[in-house]
Amino acid sequence: MRITNKIPENWVELQNSVARIFTECGFDVQVEKKIKTARGEVEIDVYVIDNTSIPKSVFICECKNWATSVPQEKVHALHSVVQNSGANFGLLISKNGFQSGAYGASENTNISLLKWEEFLEVYKDKWLRNKFRSLCYLFKELRESISVNRCRYEEKYKLLSEDDQERCIELKGYCAGVRSLCNEFMGNISLLYSRQENEPRFLSEYSCYEDYFNSIEKDYMEGKNFIQRIFMSDLLE
Known part of the structure; x- marks a missing residue:
């Protein structure tokens, strides 16, 4: 790819x-x-x-x-x-x-x-490693933000709708999943190439690596905005 x-x-x-x-x-x-x-x-x-x-x-x-x-x-x-x-x-x-x-x-x-x-x-190997490294950092930051804010604003969290509470839990798990995937390929990009005949599921719907990373970065921004909205919207006003 x-x-x-x-x-x-x-x-x-x-x-x-x-x-x-x-x-x-x-x-x-x-x-x-x-x-x-x-x-x-x-x-x-x-x-x-x-x-x-x-x-x-x-x-x-x-x-x-x-x-x-x-x-x-x-x-x-x-x-x-x-x-x-x-x-x-x-x-x-x-x-x-x-x-x-x-x-x-x-x-x-x-x-x-x-x-x-x-x-x-x-420059594909270098580019891929750095993109995975950047994603790993972003989703580590987001996962920690969810945990910290849930503790800091515990009363506010209890007042959230069930849907918002469920999304917090799902988003935290998603962050852990993205980080795990990133760590796997940062250390050994050849693992990615060795799967090209049977492409990893997370790449199957994309025609190039850039499209995949753009999609995941969009997920990050949506997650970050969600956390800011439910925990800190009143503090930012």
């Missing part, structure tokens, strides 16, 4: 989509950043710092949404910027691929050439 089904339609969308994927991987990202190099100031499409690696790594991304394949001259240009800026490596991301000379020019360098689909595949 792919990270997303969205295909960038122009250069701005390609650049912003690359930046968003990197951000969702947990990297520090800047778009259209101006940096100083040994040969002067240069503007970078997407500038990325991976603080999760030891030592941290810096990489520069150039995005090409051309109707034609990218030639080797662009590889040489990016290689020069990477060398003169102190970055660890460079990524050239193209919607419509590269000329054969571009691949030759990238050999034995720290420049990687990736089509949009290849880019998504290369």
